[in-house]
Amino acid sequence: MTAPRTFHNFIAGRWEPPAAGQYLENINPANQEDRLGYFPASGPEDIQRAITAAAEAYRSWRLTPPPRRAEILFAAGNILKARKADFARDMTREMGKVLLEAGGDVQEAIDMLFFMAGEGRRLYGQTTTSELPDKLCMTTRVPLGVAGLITPWNFPMAIPSWKTAPALICGNTVVLKPAEDAPLSALNWAHALEEAGLPAGVFNLVMGDGEHAGAPLVRHPHTAIVSFTGSSEVGREVGREAAAQFKHCNLEMGGKNAILVLDDAPLELALEGAIWGGFGTSGQRCTASSRLIVAKGIYKRFLDGFLDQARRLRLGDGLDSGTQVGPVINAAQLEKIETYVRIGQQEGARLRLGGHRYIQGACARGWFFEPTVFAEVSPRMRIAQEEIFGPVVSVLPCEGLEDGLEMANGTGYGLSASIYTQNLNAALRAQRELAAGIVYINAPTIGAEVHLPFGGVKHSGNGHRESGLATLDVYSEWKTVYVDFSGRLQRAQIDT
Ligand code: UN1
Numbered sequence: 001m002t003a004p005r006t007f008h009n010f011i012a013g014r015w016e017p018p019a020a021g022q023y024l025e026n027i028n029p030a031n032q033e034d035r036l037g038y039f040p041a042s043g044p045e046d047i048q049r050a051i052t053a054a055a056e057a058y059r060s061w062r063l064t065p066p067p068r069r070a071e072i073l074f075a076a077g078n079i080l081k082a083r084k085a086d087f088a089r090d091m092t093r094e095m096g097k098v099l100l101e102a103g104g105d106v107q108e109a110i111d112m113l114f115f116m117a118g119e120g121r122r123l124y125g126q127t128t129t130s131e132l133p134d135k136l137c138m139t140t141r142v143p144l145g146v147a148g149l150i151t152p153w154n155f156p157m158a159i160p161s162w163k164t165a166p167a168l169i170c171g172n173t174v175v176l177k178p179a180e181d182a183p184l185s186a187l188n189w190a191h192a193l194e195e196a197g198l199p200a201g202v203f204n205l206v207m208g209d210g211e212h213a214g215a216p217l218v219r220h221p222h223t224a225i226v227s228f229t230g231s232s233e234v235g236r237e238v239g240r241e242a243a244a245q246f247k248h249c250n251l252e253m254g255g256k257n258a259i260l261v262l263d264d265a266p267l268e269l270a271l272e273g274a275i276w277g278g279f280g281t282s283g284q285r286c287t288a289s290s291r292l293i294v295a296k297g298i299y300k301r302f303l304d305g306f307l308d309q310a311r312r313l314r315l316g317d318g319l320d321s322g323t324q325v326g327p328v329i330n331a332a333q334l335e336k337i338e339t340y341v342r343i344g345q346q347e348g349a350r351l352r353l354g355g356h357r358y359i360q361g362a363c364a365r366g367w368f369f370e371p372t373v374f375a376e377v378s379p380r381m382r383i384a385q386e387e388i389f390g391p392v393v394s395v396l397p398c399e400g401l402e403d404g405l406e407m408a409n410g411t412g413y414g415l416s417a418s419i420y421t422q423n424l425n426a427a428l429r430a431q432r433e434l435a436a437g438i439v440y441i442n443a444p445t446i447g448a449e450v451h452l453p454f455g456g457v458k459h460s461g462n463g464h465r466e467s468g469l470a471t472l473d474v475y476s477e478w479k480t481v482y483v484d485f486s487g488r489l490q491r492a493q494i495d496t
Contacts, residue, residue: 291394
């Protein structure tokens with residue numbers, strides 16, 4: 001174990017201490033004795049400096065040809081590839097997910113860099129005809145200015161990459177405020193961009209909490225776009241503030257994602273998917289499969305199998321190769337999960353597995369919670385409606401496809417959803433009817449790829465998408481250009 005170090009913000013190409021000299025300690029959630037170091041507890045003054053630097057850098061970055069911007073993103077992708085193992089280790093230490101998944105998180109950032117770098121030579125617009133002679137019409141994407149990005153701790157490199165890479169390729173400059181529970185991965189991300197040769201001020205990193213660093217970033221009149229991933233409650237505040245100033249605003253929020261298992265589902269496949277979707281990242285994904293809606297003909301066999309597999313999951317430090325489920329992020333999250341377990345019991349759901357903190361052996365030094373399964377959950381119960389963000393899965397019996405779809409759609413959220421069936425008609429009906437931004441067929445509710453749109457309906461989002469080409473619409477806007485080479489005044493709609 002290394003001695004705690006002190007880390008700094010990255011502003012205008014320099015690593016700088018926070019103005020007020022305050023720091024937050026970053027602790028390994030699997031072992032509170034393992035302290036990763038002190039990271040800036042920044043405030044409005046630091047945010048102001050970063051926005052000033054980003055606004056200054058924007059003047060030349062916006063005019064840098066996109067293929068040149070792309071070269072830097074490609075270089076950053078190669079740096080991440082070379083350091084993937086180290087960055088994954090840092091990630092597991094700071095937020096707990098098992099090493100294999102942390103490697104996937106870094107990989108997602110690599111994928112995003114390469115995908116968006118490719119866009120540097122596309123960023124296609126439209127060229128079209130005119131209703132008038134000797135006239136050409138076209139559209140181009142233009143950047144917005146300074147992008148304020150606020151990211152969560154559960155995908156601490158992937159989500160910063162989802163926002164940073166498209167913002168940069170479109171020609172914006174960036175101020176990133178990562179979650180205070182996982183600043184080291186954001187710092188590694190910043191190092192990769194710096195080493196890749198990004199000009200000073202194009203990307204700035206300001207660490208700290210939401211209240212003191214995040215809110216000033218959203219409120220500042222010079223952030224032209226704000227992009228936030230986190231809870232729906234905070235998202236609502238961000239959206240309000242952005243709306244008041246007519247800023248572009250991208251919100252990615254919670255989920256209460258359902259897997260629908262029909263009677264004809266391939267049982268082993270469905271079980272494997274439900275375990276991975278429910279307990280991967282200790283259930284701390286916005287796409288976690290937190291509800292299993294199971295048709296009555298398969299309910300008993302499915303539940304028995306699920307309990308059996310969940311019981312055998314190995315908890316521990318994510319750095320140990322045998323570990324399948326790591327800790328949860330912090331003590332507050334542990335308490336929140338405990339509260340929901342009590343709520344579920346009071347509501348009359350049957351607690352069939354887990355329900356307690358896990359304090360065996362070395363796990364006593366961390367924030368672990370047993371994989372927890374509630375059965376006979378009914379759709380209106382709070383444990384079937386509210387996002388818990390922990391290793392807690394609710395199993396709901398249903399009659400079949402129609403009933404199951406109604407239950408799946410019966411929450412305020414709509415991020416991802418899934419169905420297991422071998423019936424083609426049922427699968428295709430489900431993909432149409434499921435009220436979710438992402439639908440999986442014969443796979444769990446997690447596993448999105450960077451070249452496809454990611455985001456949800458209802459309280460899970462605000463109509464935008466991250467990833468895929470759709471994200472370009474968040475970080476640019478269209479300019480429509482009419483070129484009249486007739487040499488005379490031509491009046492649209494009139495001179496026909
Ligand atoms: C999240 O659920 O918080 O789809 C993000 C996935 C990942 C991203 C998940 N690629 O599982």
